[in-house]
Each structure stands twice: as C-alpha cells, then as structure tokens.
Amino acid sequence: MPLLRKNSLWQEQNRRLSDESVEAMTAAGIFRMRTPARYGGYESDAHTMVDVGIELGRGDGACAFDVAAWWITSWNVGLFPDEVQDEVFADPDTRICGTLALNGTGVARPGGIVVNGQWAFNSGAAHSRYKLLSTLMIPAEGEPEPVMAVVPMKSLRLIDDWEVSALSGTGSVSAVAEDLFVPMTHVMRIAAFTAGEYGSKLNVELPMFRAPLVGAVAASTAGKMIGMARAASELFYDRINRRPVANTSYERQVDAPITHLQAADAALKIDEAEGHARRIATMVDEKGLTGQEWTLQERAFARAVGGRVPQLTAEAVDLLAGGLGASSIYLKDPVQRIRRDVRAVTLHALHLPSTTLELYGRVLCGLEPNTFFV
Numbered sequence: 052m053p054l055l056r057k058n059s060l061w062q063e064q065n066r067r068l069s070d071e072s073v074e075a076m077t078a079a080g081i082f083r084m085r086t087p088a089r090y091g092g093y094e095s096d097a098h099t100m101v102d103v104g105i106e107l108g109r110g111d112g113a114c115a116f117d118v119a120a121w122w123i124t125s126w127n128v129g130l131f132p133d134e135v136q137d138e139v140f141a142d143p144d145t146r147i148c149g150t151l152a153l154n155g156t157g158v159a160r161p162g163g164i165v166v167n168g169q170w171a172f173n174s175g176a177a178h179s180r181y182k183l184l185s186t187l188m189i190p191a192e193g194e195p196e197p198v199m200a201v202v203p204m205k206s207l208r209l210i211d212d213w214e215v216s217a218l219s220g221t222g223s224v225s226a227v228a229e230d231l232f233v234p235m236t237h238v239m240r241i242a243a244f245t246a247g248e249y250g251s252k253l254n255v256e257l258p259m260f261r262a263p264l265v266g267a268v269a270a271s272t273a274g275k276m277i278g279m280a281r282a283a284s285e286l287f288y289d290r291i292n293r294r295p296v297a298n299t300s301y302e303r304q305v306d307a308p309i310t311h312l313q314a315a316d317a318a319l320k321i322d323e324a325e326g327h328a329r330r331i332a333t334m335v336d337e338k339g340l341t342g343q344e345w346t347l348q349e350r351a352f353a354r355a356v357g358g359r360v361p362q363l364t365a366e367a368v369d370l371l372a373g374g375l376g377a378s379s380i381y382l383k384d385p386v387q388r389i390r391r392d393v394r395a396v397t398l399h400a401l402h403l404p405s406t407t408l409e410l411y412g413r414v415l416c417g418l419e420p421n422t423f424f425v
Contacts, residue, residue: 055110056385062113062220063388066213067177072114081107081118082144085125085271087136087254091143094259096339097270097332104271108278109285112392113220115275117175122271124149124183128201129260132236132250135201139181148173148204148226149183151424152400153197155228157188163234164188166200169210174223179204182226185241197241197423200233207231217395245423258339265353265425266335266345268401273328273360276396280321280364280371283389287314287371297376304374313374320367324360331356350425351414358397358407365393 058069076082084100086092095103100122107115124147128139139145155168168186173179181201188198210225239250244264254260262270291304301307331353338345372379372390379386396402401424410420 052106052110055107055114059111059113059220059385059388060383062111064219066219067222068114068117068175068220070178072111073178076107076114076118077144082121082125082146085122085129085259086140086143086145087129087257087259089253090136090140092140094257096259097266097335098329100270101274101277101328101332104274105278105281108275108280109282110278111220112275112279112282112389113218113222115278116218116221116392116396117178119272119275120148120174121146121179123268126259126267126271127183127199127244127264128181129254130244130249130251131201131239133253135237136251136254139201142180145181146175146179147181147183147201148176148179149185151185153185153187155184155186156195157186157198157200157233157238159188159190160232163232164198164200164238166202166228166231166233169225169227171212171225172223173209173226174221176204176209176224176226177222182207184226184228188238188240198238199241199244200238202228202231202233202237215395217391241423245425258336261339261342262335263345263350263353265350265357266331266338269328269331269353269356270335272357272401273324273331276360276364276393277321277325277328279389279393280317280324280367283368283371283386284317284321286386286389287317287375290375294376310374313370317367317370320363320370324363324367327356327359327363347420347425348414351411351420354407354425355411356407358402358404361393361397361399361402362404365397368393 054075055072058072062069083092084095088094107118150170150172154170157164157166166186170184182204183201185199187195189195208227213224294304295302296304296307304310368390372386
C-alpha cells in the first residue's frame with residue numbers, strides 16, 4: 052500500500068499506472084485471483100476480493116479501479132471455450148482490458164467475424180495483453196445480435212485520449228479495430244452470458260463461475276470504493292487534532308461539534324457500504340458452493356449494490372474532504388484526488404445510482420427489467 056500511495060501523483064500526471072505499481076501487484080498475485088487454478092490462478096472467492104479491493108483502494112484509487120476491471124474481464128474469459136483460455140491464461144498473470152459497452156460491427160465471414168469499431172474507457176490498456184470487446188454481430192442471414200470477443204491488444208490501435216478530471220491514473224484510453232478478423236472460437240453471444248450458457252466445459256462446476264455476470268461485477272468492484280473512503284477517513288483523523296477551524300476560536304478541529312457530526316455520518320455511510328458489499332459477497336460465495344440458482348430479484352439487488360456502494364462512499368468522502376478546508380485542494384494532497392475519483396465512479400454506466408436503483412425498484416414492483424444486464 053505505501054508503494055501505491057507513493058506512485059499516485061505520478062500516475063495521475065502521466066495518465067496511466069506506473070510499471071512499478073503493476074510489478075508489485077503482479078508479485079503479490081493480485082492478477083491471478085480470478086484465473087482458473089489449472090493455469091496457476093487462485094480462483095479467489097468474493098469476500099477475498101472485497102478484502103483485497105479495500106486495501107488497494109486505501110493505497111490508490113486508480114490501481115484499485117484497474118484491478119477491479121481486470122478481475123471482471125478475467126472472469127469473463129473463464130466463460131469462453133477452454134482452448135481460448137489455454138491461449139489467454141498461458142501467462143496466469145495476464146491482464147485483459149475491456150468494456151461491456153456495445154460498439155462497432157462484426158460482419159460474419161467463414162470461420163469468424165470481421166470487426167470494425169472504436170471503444171472508449173479501456174482501463175489499464177497500457178498493461179494489458181488482451182481486450183474483451185462488445186460489438187454487434189451481423190450474420191449472413193437473420194437478425195444482428197450483441198456478442199463479446201477476445202482479441203490481442205497488439206491487433207488494435209490505441210488512441211491517447213484519456214484527458215479527464217478524475218481517475219486519470221487508470222489510463223482508460225480508446226481502442227480501435229480496423230478490419231480485424233476474430234475466429235468464432237473467440238466470440239460469445241451476450242445473450243448466452245446472461246442466460247448462463249458458457250463455452251467452457253472445465254469451469255462450469257467451479258464455484259467461482261457459478262454466478263451471473265452482475266454478481267461477479269458487484270463482488271469485484273465494491274471493495275475499491277470502501278478502500279478509497281477509508282483512505283479519506285484516515286487523512287481526516289490524522290489532521291483534525293493539529294489544524295484549527297479558520298475564523299473561529301477552535302484551535303483544534305477535533306473540538307468542534309461539526310467535526311463530530313461529519314465523523315459519525317461518514318463512518319456510518321462507509322459501514323453501510325461495506326454491509327452491502329459483504330452481503331453480496333456472501334450471496335456470490337454461498338450460491339457458488341451450492342449451485343443454487345439466482346432469482347431475478349437477487350440479480351437486480353446485485354446491480355443495486357453496484358450503485359449503492361459508490362453512492363454511499365462518495366457521500367462519505369464529500370463529508371470528510373469538505374471538513375478538511377481549503378488547503379486540501381492542492382493537487383499534491385491526496386484528499387482532493389480521492390474525492391474526484393469516487394465521484395467519477397458514480398458516473399460509470401455500471402455504478403450510476405439512478406439507473407441501478409430504478410432497475411431494482413422495477414423488479415421489486417413486479418415489472419420486467421429494462422436492461423439485458425441483470
């Protein structure tokens with residue numbers, strides 16, 4: 052964690068993770084956590100991911116964000132045919148960037164599809180060997196349908212367009228495919244993913260893969276937010292005993308009643324966020340071990356957790372950062388970076404609180420979901 056914190060400012064300024072941070076996380080086995088054991092992976096359970104995600108988030112938000120994305124895509128590749136996994140996981144520490152956003156087209160050709168398109172938000176692209184992309188497959192006959200495909204990063208053109216106000220260190224540049232042939236072995240229908248119809252024969256009984264995509268995503272992403280909020284909390288408590296409240300008689304911030312209210316409110320929000328994260332982790336782990344089916348309401352709850360945890364932690368960080376005064380806006384101060392990063396996560400398509408709450412509410416009210424991602 053100290054090394055990740057040390058590199059945070061460099062990563063923000065250079066708009067990518069540092070090689071040193073990635074090497075340290077590789078040595079710690081972080082990238083093997085969602086790799087099948089037969090390739091040297093750990094097949095880590097959801098609670099372990101929450102634990103590790105919290106510590107990564109305490110260290111640096113960009114590192115934690117990229118790792119969560121890599122965990123999700125590694126899990127996704129574990130659902131592809133086993134021969135595809137043999138290729139991708141030949142290096143058990145391999146990293147796969149990607150997004151679920153549908154873009155471009157894949158026109159059917161003998162033995163595969165020819166893909167053209169551009170995809171934004173490829174977090175960790177600079178340190179990834181493969182990309183998972185989503186596109187619209189155009190068959191020779193019949194209706195187009197959404198698919199996912201695994202392609203080598205070297206077959207794509209990267210665009211250095213990651214000029215953003217938050218999560219700069221994630222290096223989430225755009226990637227372009229130009230007349231890229233993808234064999235059908237490396238293509239899967241998104242409808243098959245959501246229906247639990249996977250290409251792998253060897254992973255189908257492994258507990259790690261007995262979860263819908265929404266459960267795997269929620270378990271992979273929740274810890275990073277709690278960790279970032281804890282980092283802000285540590286900075287808050289470190290300073291309140293030695294800074295005054297400007298233009299008041301309080302020589303120590305810790306003596307001001309407003310500080311007590313900020314501390315309590317933020318602590319409860321962080322605790323509530325972790326409670327949601329632990330509940331979804333337990334659901335993922337227990338159902339993975341028993342093979343019990345997920346109900347539609349449980350799937351919608353997983354999506355809701357994906358929005359609620361960022362919402363609560365962002366509110367907590369707002370309270371803590373707001374209590375630390377104007378000096379905390381200097382770029383060298385990690386508080387302002389944490390505040391920007393957690394707020395940016397709440398804008399992510401998978402984490403947007405309004406969207407995830409609406410979906411959960413629809414299902415609770417007995418209506419059909421208004422998205423395929425559930």
